[in-house]
Amino acid sequence: MSVNRLFRVGSVAVASLGVLALSACGSDPEPAGSSSPDSSTSSAGAECPKGTLNAEGSSAQKNAIEEVISKYNEKCADVTVNYNPTGSGAGIKQFNASQVDFAGSDSALKPDEMTAATKRCAGNAAVDLPMVIGPVAIAYNVDGVTKLVLDGPTAAKIFQGTIKTWNDPAIAKLNAGVTLPSAPISVFFRSDESGTTENFTKYLKAAGGGAWTGEPAKKWTGTGAGKEKSAGVAEGVKSSKNSITYVEWSYAVDNKLGVAQIETGSGTPIELSADSAGKALAAAKPAGTGSDLALKLDYATKAPGAYPIILVTYEIACTKGLPAEKTALVKSFLSYFVSKDGQASLTDLNYAPLPAEIQTKVEAAIQAIS
Amino acid sequence: MSSPDGTAPPDRPDGTAAEEPKIEDLVHEDAGTTPQFGGLASEHADHEAAQPAAEVMTESGVEAAGTTATTETDGKLDLGPVGHLGDRLFGGLARGSGGLVVLIVAFVGIFLLALAIPALVDDKSNFLFSRIWEPGGDQPRFGIAALFYTTVISSIIAMLIAVPIAIGVALFVTYYAPKRLAAPVAHAVDLLAAVPSIIYGLWGILFFAPILRPVINGLSTALGWIPLFEKPPGDNVGVVFTASVVLAIMILPVVTAISREIFAQTPTTHREGALALGATRWEMIRLSVLPYGRSGVVSASMLGLGRALGETVAVLIILSVPNGNDPWNSSIFAGGETFASKIANNAAEFDSPEKTGAYIAAGLVLFVVTFLVNSAARIIVDRSTPGTKRPRRNRRTRAAEGASA
C-alpha cells in the first residue's frame, strides 16, 4: 500500500510536470519590423537553406551578431542561428572540438590554433573573416568633466599607474580650460582574459611611447581593480567617481559614460565615431596568407580623422570539410553578415561597418567556402 | 545505534525470535505512552497559541503507525519469507545507492586528480604557498595562497553572520511566531532558496554595495589599525566584506529551511516534559530543542558552507580583482578572488590541458577544505553528544516509566 502510495506520489509529480510542460505550446515571436514577410522572402537574393547553425565566441561582437541573426531570420525564417558569447578563447576551443559550426574571435587564429582548426576541418584550412569593427572607448566618470582628451603616452601612464591623480600636469596639458579634480584616478580593468584587453594593450604599447611596460596580452598587467566582463568595468566606472576604464564603445554609450578623445598626433583630437573607427581599419594591412583575411592594425596611426583603438572581430570558419548542409548554412549566414544589409544595421549599435574594400574581399572568401 | 537497542532489528530470517523480548517492552510502553502523548498534545494546544507543525507531523506519524497496526494484523501481513525477500531487495537497493555514491565520488576524484597532476608537476612555484597565478605557457607558475585566503575568510564571515541568524529564524518560525505568521514566513524563506545566485550577485553589487559603503568606511576607519580591517587604497565597491554579507544572505534560506524542519521534529514529549516541569520557553528550547537538533543544524550549516565556499557567479559579479602589481592585501575591505570565482572567470580561456589542470587543482583544494571543515564539525558534534548522535531515550524513558509505575 505504502509502496503504491509512493509510486502514486511519484507518478503524480511526473504527470503534473508533464502537464505543465505540454499545456502551453510555445512559439517563436513574430519577427519584429517585418510587416510583409512574403515580400522580404521573395526579394532575398541568396537561397535560404534550412537547419540550425551553432556558433560561439567573442562577447565583443555579441550585440552585432545578435542583430544580424535577427535580420537574417526575417529573410530566412527556417534557419536557426545560435550564438554564445562566452569569449574568443572558448569559441576557438569549441570550434576546434567540433562543438560549433563557426567561431567568433577578437584575434585571428594563432599558428597552433590553426593546426588544430585544420584538423577539425578534415584537413582543410580554416579562414579568419573580419566581420565587425568594435571601437574600444576610454570611458571615464569625473564630475564636471564632459570632454577629456588623452594621448597615447598619457593613457599608458594612467593605466600603468604612473599617473595617479586627475590633475596631473600631463593630463592638464592636454585639457586646457578643463577643471580637473585633485582626486586619485581609480582604474578598472577586465579581470577575465579578453580580446579587448589584448587590443587595448597593443594600442598602449604601440602609441604609449614606452610608458607601457608590459607585453600586450589578454590578461591585464597594469594597475587598477579588476571587474568581470565589459558589463563589470562599465558598472564599476558608473558607480565610482573619478574612475576610468577601457570598454567597447556600446557599453560606454549605454551606461552614459564619458568617452575620451584621442590625440594621435594628427593635429586634432579624434572623437570616437563609426566613421573615425572605419578610417583606422582602412589603414590596416593584411596579415594572413592566401585567402586568410587576418588584419594587422596600425595602432600608432596618425592618419587624419582615424580613431586608433579598434578591435576587429573575426568569424572563423572552415574553408572546406563541413557537411554539405552545414556548409550551405554557414555560407548563407556569413554572406548576409558581410552584405551591405547586414553591415548597415551595425552602426546603430555603436559598431563600425567594414570598409568597402575589405567587405569585397570577405565576400569573395565566403563564396570560396565549399 | 546497533540492533540491540531496537533501532535496527536484524534482517535475518530468525528476526522474529530476536525481536520477541522487545514486543513485550513495546506493548507495555505503548499502553502507557500513547494516550499520554495525545493528552499532552491537546493540552499543549490549549495553552500555547503557537502549535508548531512538528506536532502534527509526529502525531500523524504515530497515527500512521497505529493504522498500520490495525490493518496489518487483520491477517494481510505475511511475517515470514516475504519480509525476508523484500528486505533483501530493498536493503540491496539502499546499499546499492550508498555504493553508487562512493563510486561517483571516487570517479570524480580520480578523474580530476588525473587532470590536475600533470599541471602540478609542471608548476614552477609552490602550489600551496605562492600567490602568483600564471598557469599555462612554458613556465607555468601558480599557487593558491591568495585564493585560499579569500575563499576561507569570506566563507567564515558569511557563516558567522548566517548561522546564528538562521537558527534564530528557524526557532522563531517553529516556536515563537503565531501560527498564522509561521507558515507564510516559512514559505517565503523557502522561496528565497530559489532565487538564483546570479540575482543575489546583481542585487548585491547594484543595490546592496552602495548601502554597505558607509558601513565599510566606518569600520575601516575605526578598526583600520588591525590588518584585517585595514582600509586599502582605491575604490571600495566589490570588497571581500560585501561578498561575505551577500553570501550570508544567500545561504540563510538553506540553513534556515533545514534547521526549521529539524527543530519542528523535536518530540512533543521532550518539550512538554520541560514545560511541565516549569521551564520557561527558552529553557525548553535550550534543553530539548537545541540538543535534539544539533546534528541537523550542523549538517544544514555544512550545506550552507559548501555553497558559500563554492559559490561562483555571485562572488564573480561582486568582487573586484586586485591587479598583479600591487602588494597583496589581507584586509576584508580589499578585493580578491575565490577558487570558484577564479575558475569561472577564466573558464572561457582554458585552451591547454596544463592550464585547465591548474584550475582543476585549485578546485581540488576546495574539496579538501570543505571536507576538512565538515569533518571537524562532525567531530565536534559527536564529542558534544557522547555515545551517539541520536538521542537515546527509549530505554531510559521506559526505565523511568517503569520506576514511576
Added chain:
Amino acid sequence: MTAIAENTPAYDGKVLDLTGKSGARAFKNTLATVLIVLAFAVAMIPLLWILWTVVSKGYHLLLSADWWSQSQRGITVRRAGGGAYHAIMGTLIMALITALVAVPIAILGAVYLVEYGKGTRAAKVVSFMIDILTGVPSIVAALFVYAVWITVFGFNRVGFAVSLSLVLLMLPVVLRSTEEMLKLVPDELREASYALGVPKWKTILKVVVPTAFGGIITGVMLGLARVMGETAPLLILVGYSKNINLNPFNGFMGALPTMINQDRTELALPNAADRVWAAALTLILLVLALNLLARLIARFSTIKSK
C-alpha cells in the same frame, strides 16, 4: 526532574535548576525572545528586499501571455518582446532529468545510512564521500562532466550533460537533509512496527519515510531550487539558444539562468534589464509552483494514512 535531565541527551548530566531565582530566568527568557525576534527581523530585511527588487522590476513582463508562450528568437538585447518559454522548458526539462536521477539515489542512500548501514564502516565511507561531494563547487562538477562527456566520449554539448553535472550538486543536498529527517523519526515508531511483525523494508516505506516525508520534500525542493538556479554548468555544458528546443539530447538549449546571464551584461538597456528580473521572477515562481505541488503531495501522502 531527574528524568528530564536523563532524557535530554546533550545535557551532560547537569540537572536543571528550575527552582532558581525566577527573575534571572525570566530575564533570560525575555532576552532570548528578543534576540530570536531580532534575528528574524534582521534576516527578513535583505530577503524581502531581494524579493521586492525582483518582483517589482520583473512582474510586468510576466503579465503578458507572450512571456509564457514565446521564445526569444530574433529578439536582440535592445528590443522588447518575445518570452521565456524556451528557457522555462529548458530549465524544467533539465531539472526533471536531474531529479529523476538524483532523488531516488539520494533517498535510498539516506535510508542506507540511517536504517541499514548505521554505525558500520561502510556507512562511514559513504558519509565521508557525501561530505566530499558537498564540497564540489558547481563549476568543478561542470568541468568534470565536460571532461567525461565531451573530451572522453566525444559527445556534443547538450542539456542532458548539464543534468548529469546537476545530479552531483543535488545528490548531497537531498541525501543529507533526508538523512537528518530519517534520523529524527522516533524509534518508538519503528519498534512499534517491528513489534507487530512488519518487516523492516515495509516499516521503512510505510512508517519511517512517510513520517519524515515533509522534511524529505523540503530537502528535495532545496536541492531542486539550487540546481534550477545554477549558471556555471549551463555555461560550460550547453550553449544558450534563444529558440525553442525541447530535446535534451540534441542541440543548444535555453534555460532561465543562462537567459539572465545573457542579458545581465546589458543592464543599462531597459529592455534587457526587464528581462533579467522577469526571468529571475519566473524562476522563483517555477520553484514555488513545484514547492506547492510537493507540499500538496506530502499532505495527501502523510495525513491520508489509508
